[in-house]
Amino acid sequence: MDTVTHTAHAGTHGDVEHHHEELGFWRKYVFSLDHKVIGIQYAITGLLFLLFGFTLMMVMRFQLAYPGHPIPFIGGLFGPANAPNGVLLPEFYNQLGAMHGTIMVFLGVVPLAVGGFGNFVMPLQIGAPDMAFPKLNMMSYWVYFCGGVTMLASFFQTGGAAQSGWTSYPPLADIAPGQTMWLVGMIFLITSSLLGSVNFIVTIVQLRAKGLSYMRLPFFVWAQLVTSFLLLLAFPPLEAAGVLQLMDRVAGTSFFLPSGLVVSGKPLTVAGGGNPLLWQHLFWFLAHPEVYVLILPAMGIISEIIANNTRKPLWGYKALVYAAVFLGFMSFIVWAHHMFMTGMGTTISAFFQTTTMIISIPSVIILTALLLSLWGASIRFTTPMLFALAFLPMFGIGGLTGLPLGLAPSDIHLHDTYYVIGHFHYVVAPGTIFALFGGVYYWYPKATGRMMSETLGRIHFWFSFVAINFIFMPMFIQGLGGMNRRMYDGGMQYAHNAGLLKWNIVIGIAAWTLGLAQIPFIINFFGSLKWGKLVDKNPWDATTLEWSAPSPPGHGNFLTEPIAYRGPYEYSVPGAASDFTPQFEPERA
Amino acid sequence: MEIPYTVEPRPDSGLANGKLGVWLFLASEVMLFGALFSTYILLRVGAIEWPHGELSVALGGINTVILIASSVTMVIAWAQLKMHNFSRGRLFLIITMVLATIFLVNKYFEYAEHFSKGEGPWHSTFFAIYFTLTGLHGLHIIGGIVVMAYLAGPGAGLWKRNPDQFTNRVEYTGLYWHFVDLVWIFLFPVLYLL
Secondary structure, eight states: OHHHHHHHHHHHSSOSSSOOOOOOHIIIIISOOOHHHHHHHHHHHHHHHHHHHHHHHHHHHHHHHSTTOOOTTTGGGGOTTTOGGGOOOHHHHHHHHHHHHHIIIIIIIHIIIIIIIIHHHHHHHTTOSSOSOHHHHHHHHHHHHHHHHHHHHGGGSTTOSOOSTTTTOTTHHHHSTTHHHHHHHHHHHHHHHHHHHHHHHHHHHHOOOBTOOGGGSOHHHHHHHHHHHHHHHHHHHHHHHHHHHHHHHHTOOOSSOOTTOEETTEEOOSOOOOOHHHHHHHHHHHHHHHHHHHHHHHHHHHHHHHHHHHTSOOTTHHHHHHHHHHHHHHGGGOGGGGOGGGOOOHHHHHHHHHHHHHHHHHHHHHHHHHHHHTTTOOOOOOHHHHHHHHHHHHHHHHHHTTHHHHSHHHHHHHTTBHHHHHHHHHHIIIIIIHHHHHHHHHHHHHHHSBOOOHHHHHHHHHHHHHHHHHHHHHHHHHHHTTOBSSOTTSSTTSGGGTTTTHHHHHHHHHHHHHHHHTHHHHHHHHHHHHHSOBOOSOTTOOOSGGGGSOSSOOTTSOSSOOBOOSOSOOBSOTTOSSSBOOTTSOOOO | OOOTTSSSOOTTTOOOHHHHHHHHHHHHHHHHHHHHHHHHHHHHHHOSOOOOSOSOHHHHHHHHHHHHHHHHHHHHHHHHHHTTOHHHHHHHHHHHHHHHHHHHHHHHHHHHHHHHTTOOTTSOHHHHHHHHHHHHHHHHHHHHHHHHHHHHTGGGGHHHHOHHHHHHHHHHHHHHHHHHHHHHHHHIIIIIIO
16 A cells, blocks of 8 residues: 555656656645646536536426426525516526526537546556646636636526527527627537547547557547547537627627528518528537447546456457448538438438438447447446446437437437437436446546545435436326426427427426435545545556556556557456456566 | 546547637638639629729739748747747747738728729729628737737746647637638639739
């Protein structure tokens, strides 16, 4: 135990080989250039935003479950402009909805999955001393932080935050209050992602350790590489769209405003001639690849956890890699399956239906390969593994329920109903977010040198798992029954919803239970810093390079030059001394 | 701690970190301007009529020549540094900056004339896309000037410590600068001539 503390100590206090100067508090923890500190900053900020975004939804769920009732406990906090006597106003409900989506996607999941895990784990897994551009790395975090502050601040401006949904469809988004701040915030977030993705790709291409060829990369690194390309190439069109919408709002242009638009009975005094559908094309050109930005890092995390806890090589590593790359390419030509209802014509619909069906193939390959990896394994049911095992069916449900949405005839019935909400939340919430939780439990010992509590981890997992299914499964019933999304009162004025409203109470209770189920996680996350069991370099008996560095690794990461002698998942090799043969273990003569 | 391949290229990729980074950045820029050009096409195809001859071809033509010349001086700056001729390299860097500034001054006169006639971005879809595209391009020019001013001014000290790294930086700036030039070579015919 002493040696570990000693190496960790030597690491954090400036490298032994280079310079001995001690960095001050600000340079070490706040404006750090170390990819691990930046990764942890991203991860903690991302987790806080996830909690905040989820809180917004818990408030909305009360309004849906009990329309017109004052919100207990916290209803008074929103002020008379938003919630007189604790009852949400429709405008405020819309703000919460738009900001829930924005925060969860752009400020929560992506920063945690890519900024957090990518930054912390990827350079360690490829045996690099740091990211290729440490200053750029610090800058991308702080630009993201500014974007987050802008988004939060937008709640406090007159008229409140953006309220046109996270998709910000014009013409509404061009004229509704709050949108300008949203656009400014988005431009920060996009810039941050662009800087980050350049950094990630250069790091993976340039800084791989000796012996670490592309086909020896852990699947997590492949997932991050494909994700970075998606961010790099898909975000600029949204940036363009954001600039155009900003021009519409600030400079009086009408890129997205058609001629002869009448708002509240008055004709709008703009030049007109614009096209609202243009926004949808530019937006979904980003936002469909964005779906894979959300899911690919999660798949990467899951692969690491599954290989480690099944004590077997991943089934079909090459198939996984090729599927991920193919998925990346295809994700650029499926976007208009979000737009079947816009009347863009059957020819275009036919094209996008076809590409959408094609893109489901690589997703199924990945899921199947991960599922087959479990076959015949003696599985270690650790907390990260529980989350990984839950991910597989949850992502499966999310993916399969997406098929009817990808076909125009069935999409016409299901479009903008709770079915869609159920579908993509199965992908992102019990899918991606569970994978992210798994990743936190899995790499926590590497980041802190201590284990998280298994008991609290199991409580967290089982309560979350049950609650989250009670949230999203009923949404399929509601959606198939025709209940529309984005209804302030849950759609109680429509007769066909009468039998479906009771589910809103079930969903509400499940959502608040899910909120409570996060308390053990929060206790575990901070408590383990102090009380967690101290660990050595490789507590999970894992094979990839990050486990050859001290826990936590110091600035510069490795004490000796890491060399990869073999592929990433050499578990249970026949004739080997133990059931794992790490990449960094030299060949015995 | 040293980051490898900051100056010398990595053997298997044939690139130094910075060069790959700039190329990737330019790829994202292509997507940014690509989206805006697509917007232009979509708006124009959907318009009942599209204005012609609103812009001064003479001023636009002069600016095209200026920017192409600045791309040439940028290459010369790099070539001089490659030949270990720092003072001439810096001179050509400054000439590039001056040309870029003349471009902006020219642009200012164009903008001012349109504004004085009330032809701001709110005037019509044509002027909306004209101001957005040229405005964004102008921001890229300003960005280039800032980087070149840094390299010719406070950043020039790097030449004494690590001339190869300094030369690389000028080369990467040049890649970016040629891209900005190239965008204008698309913008000029699309907005002024077609």
